Every structure is written in C-alpha cells, then in structure tokens.
Amino acid sequence: MSAPVEIVLIYQSLLGIYGDRGNAMVLVKRLQWRGIDAKLTMVEPGAPVPATGSVYLLGGGEDAAQVSAVRALQADGNLFRGLDAGGVLFAVCAGYQICGTTFTIGERDEVIDGLGLLDVETRRGPERAVGEILTRWTAPDGSQQLLTGFENHGGFTRLGAGAKPLASVEIGVGNANDGTEGAVQGRVIGTYPHGPVLARNAALADHILSVALDRELEPLERPEIDELHRQRVAFVRKQAVRH
Structure with missing residues (x-):
C-alpha cells in the first residue's frame, strides 16, 4: 500500500490571513475524489517542516x-x-514574494533576502493592486485556461531570466502591470490571486497535483465546479466593462 500524498500547509499563523489555507483543502479533496489517499500536514514556526511533502503551500501575510x-x-x-x-511548492502573494531573491518591506522599502527559489525581485509598486484579476494560462497540453482570483498587493514583481510567467493578464495588474502574472521555475509556482485561487481554478489545482505525482490525473466530472468557474469569469469581465 503506497503512502498517502502529503500536502504541507506552512506557517498559517504568519501567512494565513487571506484564507489561502483553502488551497490545501482543495488539493486534498481533488485527490480523494479520485480515490487517492491524501493527508494534510499543518506546520507552524518552531515545528519542523517535513521533507516528505508532495505539495508545499505558502499563503498571504504582512x-x-x-x-x-x-x-x-x-x-x-x-x-x-x-x-x-x-516536491512542488505553490506560493500565493506574500508567499510568492518571499520565494524570490529579494523583496522590500515597510515605508523605508528595506530590502530583504528571500528564499531564492524563484528568479524574481519584488519592490513597492506605484499603486496598490486591489481587485478581481483574470488571466490566461497555457496548460501543459497546450490548451488555454482562464484563471480568476482576487489580488491585493503593494509589491510589484519583476521576473529574471530564470523564471517564466505563469499567465498573461486580461484584467487586473498581476506582477507589475506588465501583462504577466505569477512565475514558474522548476517545481516552484508563484501567483498573486487569492480566492482561494485553487478553489476558483480546478485546472490549475490538477496541474499542481500532476506535477507533484509526475503523472497525468484522470479528469474529474464536476459540472457544478465548471459552472461556477464560468460564472466567475463572466462576472469579472462584466465588472471590468462597468469600470
């Protein structure tokens, strides 16, 4: 009997203020729906992060x-x-920023060394990015997938040569109002949207699981989830037209 797929949620007391823990619940549930044994491990500062994780999750924070x-x-x-x-790391907003080489904090824009897992740098932007965001992601099979979420970040992120954008922006700010959103480098994925973003975007959730398991997962027939995604995309586009 194989070991369960371990989803590791890291430091909710520090990086858990925007409900991004929901991403962990989505991954566990989508594994269980396929009959794959999964377990959720929650780790707080002072306790060791397991080195056995299949997917590691970082969320938003101050x-x-x-x-x-x-x-x-x-x-x-x-x-x-x-x-x-x-393992695979999926990092959202503040979690995304700290995966880079450097980021800034405070009114003095103090430069802090990041984890160096993504070739990106984050600096204070000219304005805060707040609102619904709609992006276009090219899945590994070449299909175009629309991703929705809610961005709320003051930092603007620039990608270096080692990282590639996760998606292109249709509506919203994204990395630095440059038409890109998120970053991918090896088995590390960073993105700005909350939502939780994986609850809103089943295709991205399944992609993360496929990378972690090194195999394609069989499709899930969940028409209610597909319909909610369609409604959300329509809502974001409608709101953008109004403004």
Whole structure:
C-alpha cells in the first residue's frame, strides 16, 4: 500500500490571513475524489517542516510575517530538501514574494533576502493592486485556461531570466502591470490571486497535483465546479466593462 500524498500547509499563523489555507483543502479533496489517499500536514514556526511533502503551500501575510517566515524556513531547511526530493511548492502573494531573491518591506522599502527559489525581485509598486484579476494560462497540453482570483498587493514583481510567467493578464495588474502574472521555475509556482485561487481554478489545482505525482490525473466530472468557474469569469469581465 503506497503512502498517502502529503500536502504541507506552512506557517498559517504568519501567512494565513487571506484564507489561502483553502488551497490545501482543495488539493486534498481533488485527490480523494479520485480515490487517492491524501493527508494534510499543518506546520507552524518552531515545528519542523517535513521533507516528505508532495505539495508545499505558502499563503498571504504582512511584512513582518514575511520576514519571520523567511528566517524560519531558512533555519529549518526542510522545504529546500523536500523540493530537492521532488516536491512542488505553490506560493500565493506574500508567499510568492518571499520565494524570490529579494523583496522590500515597510515605508523605508528595506530590502530583504528571500528564499531564492524563484528568479524574481519584488519592490513597492506605484499603486496598490486591489481587485478581481483574470488571466490566461497555457496548460501543459497546450490548451488555454482562464484563471480568476482576487489580488491585493503593494509589491510589484519583476521576473529574471530564470523564471517564466505563469499567465498573461486580461484584467487586473498581476506582477507589475506588465501583462504577466505569477512565475514558474522548476517545481516552484508563484501567483498573486487569492480566492482561494485553487478553489476558483480546478485546472490549475490538477496541474499542481500532476506535477507533484509526475503523472497525468484522470479528469474529474464536476459540472457544478465548471459552472461556477464560468460564472466567475463572466462576472469579472462584466465588472471590468462597468469600470
């Protein structure tokens, strides 16, 4: 009997203010719907991050929480070991920013070293990005998938040569109002939208699981989820026309 697929939710007390823990629940449920045994491991600062995770999750948080999370993860080291062993990291908003090489905090824009898992840098933007965002993601099979979410970030992120954008922006700001959103590098995926974003976008959730398991997953027939996604896309486009 194979071991359950381990979903590791990291530091909710620091990076859990926007409901991004829902991403973990979505991944577990979509595995269980397929008859795949899964377990959710929640880790707080001071406890070791398991190096056995299949998917690691980081969520949104404030400046001080970002610094604390980086220091704790660097001291622990097991996130890096888990990724080296084949795990996948999905990081949202503040979690995305701390995965980069550097990010800034506070009114003085103090530059902080990140985890160095993504070739991106984040600096204070000219305005805060707040509102619904709609992006277009090219799935591994070449199909175009629309992703929806809610962005709320003051940092603007620029990608270096080592990272590729996750998606292109149709409505919203994204990385730096440059038409790109998120970043992908190896088995690390960063993105700005909340929602939770994986509850809104089943295709992206299944992609993360496929990468973690190194195989394609059989499709799930959940028409109610597809319909909710269609309604959300229509709502975002309608709101954009009004404004």
